[in-house]
Amino acid sequence: MTKRWLINNRENFMKLILIIFAVFTFFNVFAEPLANAELAFKIPLVKEPSTRPMTVAFVPAEKKYYIADGGLAPIGGEPFSKSQIHVYSEDGKYIKSSSPGFDNRSIYFNETTKSLETITYNVSSAAGFFPNTGIFKLELDDQGLLTSKSKTISGFSETFGSAGTMPSYDAKNNQYFAKQEKSNVVRVIDAASNEIKNEIMLDLEKAGVEHHDITDHYIAFTNQNGFELVLLDVDHKKFLTFDINGKFKGASELPKSLKIRAKNHFNGLGYTNNGLFFVYIDSEGDFGTYHAYKIFK
Numbered sequence: 001m002t003k004r005w006l007i008n009n010r011e012n013f014m015k016l017i018l019i020i021f022a023v024f025t026f027f028n029v030f031a032e033p034l035a036n037a038e039l040a041f042k043i044p045l046v047k048e049p050s051t052r053p054m055t056v057a058f059v060p061a062e063k064k065y066y067i068a069d070g071g072l073a074p075i076g077g078e079p080f081s082k083s084q085i086h087v088y089s090e091d092g093k094y095i096k097s098s099s100p101g102f103d104n105r106s107i108y109f110n111e112t113t114k115s116l117e118t119i120t121y122n123v124s125s126a127a128g129f130f131p132n133t134g135i136f137k138l139e140l141d142d143q144g145l146l147t148s149k150s151k152t153i154s155g156f157s158e159t160f161g162s163a164g165t166m167p168s169y170d171a172k173n174n175q176y177f178a179k180q181e182k183s184n185v186v187r188v189i190d191a192a193s194n195e196i197k198n199e200i201m202l203d204l205e206k207a208g209v210e211h212h213d214i215t216d217h218y219i220a221f222t223n224q225n226g227f228e229l230v231l232l233d234v235d236h237k238k239f240l241t242f243d244i245n246g247k248f249k250g251a252s253e254l255p256k257s258l259k260i261r262a263k264n265h266f267n268g269l270g271y272t273n274n275g276l277f278f279v280y281i282d283s284e285g286d287f288g289t290y291h292a293y294k295i296f297k
Helices: 003-029
Strands: 033-044 052-059 064-070 085-089 094-098 104-110 115-120 135-140 146-154 168-170 175-179 185-190 196-201 229-233 238-242 248-253 276-281 289-296
Touching: 033 238, 033 276, 052 276, 064 104, 064 115, 104 168, 229 276, 238 289
Parallel strands: 033 248, 052 104
Antiparallel strands: 033 289, 052 064, 064 085, 085 094, 104 115, 115 135, 135 146, 168 175, 175 185, 185 196, 229 238, 238 248, 276 289
C-alpha cells in the first residue's frame, strides 16, 4: 500500500462526503415551507356533491384526481352509503362520478400497492357500529375509473380514536396519522397491526394557535423530511407545518380574501402525493371549487 494510494483514496473519500452533504443540503433547503402558499390550479366542481367533499387523491399512472364525498351513512337497512367519488383529469376537467358504497373520510393513493384506498367515517367505532366501516381498496378499470368492486383492507379499530378522524397515510412506514378532535393530539397507527405506535403532541402554542383555530379531524402527511405534518389554520388562513415529533416548523400564508368557511374545520381538505394541499371553497362556482396549493419550495 503506497503513500500515493492512501492520499488518492482519502481525497476520493472527502469528495464523496462533500457530495453527500451537498445532496442532503439541497433537499432540505428546497423542502422548506413557502412564506406564502402558491396557488397551483383549481378544480371547479361541475356536479353538486352528494353531501360534502372530504378529501382528494391523485393517482400518477392515471393522471387523475379523485374527490371523495362523505356524510351519507347507510340508511333504511341498506348496507351501502350513497356518498360519491368524483373523477377529474390532471388539469381539473370533470370525467365521471361513482358510488362505491362507502361513507368516505380519507381517500389516498397507496404508493406501495399502487392502489386507490378509502377510510370511512367512524373507522374507530367510537360512534357505534355501522356496516361497511373500515379501510378499503377501490378497484379502477383500464381507464382509471371506479368499478363497483372493492376489497377490505381492514375493519374498524378503536385505536383510531375520534369517530370523525380523517387519517393520512405514510406508505414508506405503512402507518396512519389520525388527528384527534378538539386537541393537539395525532395518533400514529401501525397499518399492519392497527396498534398505536405513538402519540404526537403538536406544539400549537409555538404556532400561535389553539385547537379550535385549526382543522379538527385532518392532518396531512407530506413525506418531506423535517416537515412531515401540515394542517390548515382555518381561522387565520394559513398552513401550519410540524415535524414528526410535533415541533412547529413554519407557516405558509393564504390570501386574506380567501373565503374559508367554518365547515373547513371538518372537511373539504386533502393532500396529494404530488405535493399539493387542497382546500374546498364552497362559495366559488356553482358547486364550489377546490384550490390546490403548493406549500414547499
